[in-house]
Each structure stands twice: as structure tokens, then as C-alpha cells.
Amino acid sequence: MQIINEINTFNVHDACRLGKYEEVKTRVLSNNRLLTTTDDSGRQALHWAASGGHEELVSFLVEHGAPVDKADDIGWTPLMIASSAGREQVVRLLIGRGAHLNTQNDGGHCSLQYAASKDHHEIVSILIMNGADLNLQDKYGATALHRAASKENVRSMNHILQCNMCSLNLQDSEGNTPLHLACEEERTAAIQLLLEHGAFTNILNKAQKTPLQMSSSPSVRRLIITSDL
Known part of the structure; x- marks a missing residue:
């Protein structure tokens, strides 16, 4: 049987x-x-x-x-x-x-993080409209915005950033903000979007680096420096 x-x-x-x-x-x-x-x-x-x-x-x-x-x-x-x-x-x-909506698995990841990471922006919007917590952090301290910014998933980022509940300067376990990660990966569109929404450029991560110091790319550095003028 x-x-x-x-x-x-x-x-x-x-x-x-x-x-x-x-x-x-x-x-x-x-x-x-x-x-x-x-x-x-x-x-x-x-x-x-x-x-x-x-x-x-x-x-x-x-x-x-x-x-x-x-x-x-x-x-x-x-x-x-x-x-x-x-x-x-x-x-x-x-x-x-x-x-x-806000259940987290063994890695601390939630539904919103997965949707944002893969740029399923329609699902990101649905989850947010139904009360998903934008600031949930996984076991590495990353939020949905960290994941979207590092991959330059701009459509998903837009949904997240348009919500006034988003804390766009949260730091992960390494002290990196979404802007740090976008700079490190040289995601210029993501950097521009974060800056437009007020991302701080002077936060230090655990390596004592600002977002500007995460990249040697001239275009990235130009965006950051211009925003600070």
C-alpha cells in the first residue's frame, strides 16, 4: 500500500x-x-x-x-x-x-524579493498594492530594492520607489545600500533612478566605502558627483 x-x-x-x-x-x-x-x-x-x-x-x-x-x-x-x-x-x-505576502523562507527571502530580482514588475506591483512589506530584509540584510538595483531592473524599482513606505537607504549585512550595489555593478539607469528619489551618496559600508568608491567607471562617477553639486 x-x-x-x-x-x-x-x-x-x-x-x-x-x-x-x-x-x-x-x-x-x-x-x-x-x-x-x-x-x-x-x-x-x-x-x-x-x-x-x-x-x-x-x-x-x-x-x-x-x-x-x-x-x-x-x-x-x-x-x-x-x-x-x-x-x-x-x-x-x-x-x-x-x-x-510577507512570509520569508530559510534564506529570509520573500515573494517581493523574488519578483523584483527577476523583474516581474507586474507581480511587484500586485504584491505592493496588496500590502507587501517593501523593507523586509533577507539573512544578508538585502531588500527587494537591493536586488532590483543590483540587476538594473528599473521597472520593478519604479514600483518600489513610488511607494512612500520604501526605505531606499537601508544597509545590508555588508553595509551596502541599493546605491552601493548599483554603483558596484555599474548600473547607470538604476543609479540615476535612485539618485532622483533621494538616495544618500555619503553612506559608508563596512569597508568604509561610499557608493562613489564602489566603481571606477567614469559614467558612474559622473552621475554621483553631479548629484552632489
């Missing part, structure tokens, strides 16, 4: 990942326990349906009792997975079903 259940569980998870709605529906309606059975990564059917962006399947699973905020073995919830994968409609659905 245990072997049969393991095979069924594997097939259901795989079917959710592939979006096989009818197969999943048939299995779940005949064995509701499949909703909460985990695979070897601690993931349930809903995690895989969210990962694949299968909105109808996600809705079915939640309606039939799948826990919306179940975390896997490293703390990833279905909302984190959908946010990271760019599954906009699934994100909307999960939030509508009460998913917690």
Missing part, C-alpha cells in the same frame, strides 16, 4: 507541474489526502501547480482544501514560487485566497 501511495503521489505532483487538470481532479476527488502529501522536497500539489502557472488547477486545489501557505523543506510557499516564476494570474489568485 505504501508503494502504491508513493507512486500515486509522484504522479499527482508531476501532473500538477504539467497542468493535467482532469487527471489531478480525478485523483484528488477519489483521494483527498493527495492534496497534502509531500514529495522529497516537502512540496505539495499546490506548489507544483503554482510553479507551472496553471491557474484553473491552482483554484481547484485550493477550493478542495490545499493549504495555501504550506512551506516546502526550505521555506518556499506557493506564492513565492509563483512570484519567482512570473505567474501573474496565479499570484493574484493566491493572494485572493488569503496567501501571506
Whole structure:
């Protein structure tokens, strides 16, 4: 019996990942326990349906009792997975079903950080409008803005910076602000945007460096120096 259940569980998870709605529906309606059975990564059917962006399947699973905020073995919830994968409609659905926006996984990362890091700017906007904490810091002290700025994800940055709850000068565990990271990576568009929103240019990180000192690029240095005039 245990072997049969393991095979069924594997097939259901795989079917959710592939979006096989009818197969999943048939299995779940005949064995509701499949909703909460985990695979070897601690993931349930809903995690895989969210990962694949299968909105109808996600809705079915939640309606039939799948826990919306179940975390896997490293703390990833279905909302984190959908946010990271760019599954906009699934994100909307999960939030509508009460998913917690500010849950952090084992690395301290939240849904907003994943969306900002990959520049899923529509999802960034949805999360913010529904009350996501812009200033949550991961275990390295980084915020969603740190991640977006370091990759020059300007569209996501715009959504974050337009919210008056954003603390754009927060320092990570190395003392770096988003401006430090943007300068280090020579992200000129990100630097310009941060400066326009009032990023401080004189903050020292733990290496006693200002954002200006993080880069030798003439264009970066010109932006910083001009903003200080």
C-alpha cells in the first residue's frame, strides 16, 4: 500500500507541474489526502501547480482544501514560487485566497524579493498594492530594492520607489545600500533612478566605502558627483 501511495503521489505532483487538470481532479476527488502529501522536497500539489502557472488547477486545489501557505523543506510557499516564476494570474489568485505576502523562507527571502530580482514588475506591483512589506530584509540584510538595483531592473524599482513606505537607504549585512550595489555593478539607469528619489551618496559600508568608491567607471562617477553639486 505504501508503494502504491508513493507512486500515486509522484504522479499527482508531476501532473500538477504539467497542468493535467482532469487527471489531478480525478485523483484528488477519489483521494483527498493527495492534496497534502509531500514529495522529497516537502512540496505539495499546490506548489507544483503554482510553479507551472496553471491557474484553473491552482483554484481547484485550493477550493478542495490545499493549504495555501504550506512551506516546502526550505521555506518556499506557493506564492513565492509563483512570484519567482512570473505567474501573474496565479499570484493574484493566491493572494485572493488569503496567501501571506510577507512570509520569508530559510534564506529570509520573500515573494517581493523574488519578483523584483527577476523583474516581474507586474507581480511587484500586485504584491505592493496588496500590502507587501517593501523593507523586509533577507539573512544578508538585502531588500527587494537591493536586488532590483543590483540587476538594473528599473521597472520593478519604479514600483518600489513610488511607494512612500520604501526605505531606499537601508544597509545590508555588508553595509551596502541599493546605491552601493548599483554603483558596484555599474548600473547607470538604476543609479540615476535612485539618485532622483533621494538616495544618500555619503553612506559608508563596512569597508568604509561610499557608493562613489564602489566603481571606477567614469559614467558612474559622473552621475554621483553631479548629484552632489
